[in-house]
Amino acid sequence: MTSLTAFPLADPDLAERLALRLALVEERLRDAVTNVDPLADDASRHLVNAGGKRLRPLLTLLAAELGDGSRREVVDAAVVVELTHLATLYHDDVMDSAPLRRGAPAAHEVWGNSVAILTGDLLFARASATVAGLGPDAVRIQAATFERLCLGQLHETVGPRPEDDKVAHYLQVLADKTASLIATSARFGAMFAGCRPDVVATVTGFGEKIGVAFQLADDVIDLTSDGDVTGKTPGTDLRERVPTMPALLLRARAAGPDATDADRRLVAVLDGDLSDDGDLAEAVAALRVHPVVGETRDRAVALAQAAVRELDPLPAGPVKDALVSFADALVDRAS
Numbered sequence: 562m563t564s565l566t567a568f569p570l571a572d573p574d575l576a577e578r579l580a581l582r583l584a585l586v587e588e589r590l591r592d593a594v595t596n597v598d599p600l601a602d603d604a605s606r607h608l609v610n611a612g613g614k615r616l617r618p619l620l621t622l623l624a625a626e627l628g629d630g631s632r633r634e635v636v637d638a639a640v641v642v643e644l645t646h647l648a649t650l651y652h653d654d655v656m657d658s659a660p661l662r663r664g665a666p667a668a669h670e671v672w673g674n675s676v677a678i679l680t681g682d683l684l685f686a687r688a689s690a691t692v693a694g695l696g697p698d699a700v701r702i703q704a705a706t707f708e709r710l711c712l713g714q715l716h717e718t719v720g721p722r723p724e725d726d727k728v729a730h731y732l733q734v735l736a737d738k739t740a741s742l743i744a745t746s747a748r749f750g751a752m753f754a755g756c757r758p759d760v761v762a763t764v765t766g767f768g769e770k771i772g773v774a775f776q777l778a779d780d781v782i783d784l785t786s787d788g789d790v791t792g793k794t795p796g797t798d799l800r801e802r803v804p805t806m807p808a809l810l811l812r813a814r815a816a817g818p819d820a821t822d823a824d825r826r827l828v829a830v831l832d833g834d835l836s837d838d839g840d841l842a843e844a845v846a847a848l849r850v851h852p853v854v855g856e857t858r859d860r861a862v863a864l865a866q867a868a869v870r871e872l873d874p875l876p877a878g879p880v881k882d883a884l885v886s887f888a889d890a891l892v893d894r895a896s
Contacts, residue, residue, distance in 0.1 A: 568619075568890040572879035578630065579622050586618045586639045593644055593687045604668055604680040608647050611665045616775075616891075617642040617743060621750035623887065624764045626880040628754030637691055638749035641703065644688035646742060649710055651681030656718065695753065706745045713738025717803065727809050732773060734804075740772025763874050764884075770868035771888050777861035778895035780805040784849045785895070796845040800835045806860065810853040827851065858895050865892040 570576040594609050596602035618639035625635040654667040655674045669677035685707070692703045713734050721730035747768035751761040783795060784807060798805050808831060815824040827847055835841045848854065865888045875881045 568614075568887060570879075570883050570886065572883065575626065575879050575883060578626070579619065582622050582630070582636060582639070583615060583619065585636055586615070586622070586643065589636065589640045590643055593640060593691065594647075594684065596683070600676070601680070601683060604671075604676055605683055607665070607668050607671070607680075608650055615643060617646050617746040620743065620746040620768065620887065623880065623883055624747040624750030624756075625754035626883075627751055627760055627764070627875065628756040630750075630754050632753055632755070634695055634753035635750060637695055638699070638753050639746075641688050641692045641695070641699075642742060642746040642749065644684050644691065645703070645707070645710075648681040648684035648688065649714075649742075651677050651684070653714070656714065695749075699749070699752075702745060702748065706741050709737040709741035713741070720804070727804070728806070728813065731804055731806060731809055735773045735776045736769065739776040740769045743772035743775065744768035759874065763871060767868050767871040767884065767888075770864050770871060771891060774861045774864035774868060774888070775891045777806055777857055777864065778892045780807055781854055781858050781861065781895035784845055784854060796835070796841045799831060799844055799848070800841050806857040807848055807851070807853045810856055811848065811851060814853065858892075861892045861895055865889065 570579065590609055591606070594602075594605040596605055621639040621642055622630060622635065625632070651668050655669045655677050667677070668680060689700075689703070692699050713736070716730065717734045717738060721727050744765050745768070747764040748761055751764045756764075783798060783805065786795070797803075799808065811824065811831070812828055814820055815828045830844050830847060833840070833844075835844055868888050869885050872881055872884055875884075
């Protein structure tokens with residue numbers, strides 16, 4: 562499923578332009594992951610061939626419509642952000658022991674952890690080669706984004722310090738691990754379309770907020786959707802003790818003065834052995850109906866609304882409308 566299938570645009574001319582450019586991005590992505598070495602070629606193509614919504618390149622192309630979206634550099638930038646995203650998925654799936662990605666076996670399940678990690682590194686290298694052609698400013702932005710991606714993963718892996726607020730820590734992880742690249746996607750689009758600095762700043766702020774909202778919506782979807790829909794095994798984060806907002810909110814409730822016996826029992830279930838698929842499914846089912854899932858959804862909606870307010874300085878028109886629809890669609894998935 563492509564971005565334009567998942568998030569149809571109201572303006573037919575805009576939709577047609579973006580569809581043509583997304584097709585070019587897709588072609589360039591497949592060229593970028595091609596390798597002479599057969600193993601590197603197969604492993605690099607694995608996630609590209611599995612598909613995906615291409616949200617980040619879509620946002621690059623959409624933000625570019627605020628300026629001259631036909632520039633060659635815009636497509637290059639869209640390829641860079643998707644290559645970077647794909648690279649992080651290879652690494653994330655190893656660290657999270659995720660068996661599935663986009664409905665297909667994760668790369669580490671096919672080739673092992675070392676090959677999966679090295680394949681992610683290869684894709685980062687290809688992204689770096691492409692961004693180098695966009696100039697030193699683009700290289701600096703890409704490097705800063707890559708740093709935030711690494712810090713987000715590091716802080717998720719290590720966890721909060723005893724004195725840290727666990728929810729605030731988690732939101733910072735999401736800002737670094739997810740929102741940083743989404744913000745850069747919008748920033749690159751406006752930059753390379755020749756937009757004014759204030760427009761670039763506006764869409765960057767939008768991307769930062771919508772990125773966190775997107776991940777909170779994913780936390781809800783991970784519990785409430787069927788694995789056939791998401792392409793991932795529901796509850797994998799619970800099994801691997803990876804924090805998510807519903808689990809964090811539940812633990813905060815269970816430790817508070819208003820905790821119920823049901824809250825404490827559910828925490829005990831999450832802390833138990835979830836290696837058996839049946840036990841994991843029961844834990845997911847129990848958490849799915851707890852009020853903390855609705856609270857997480859409400860947080861995602863509030864952040865999406867804040868992201869839309871970032872767009873206030875932009876002129877009214879189909880591009881602004883499409884950005885608003887983009888924000889709405891990302892969190893509507895969790896409804």
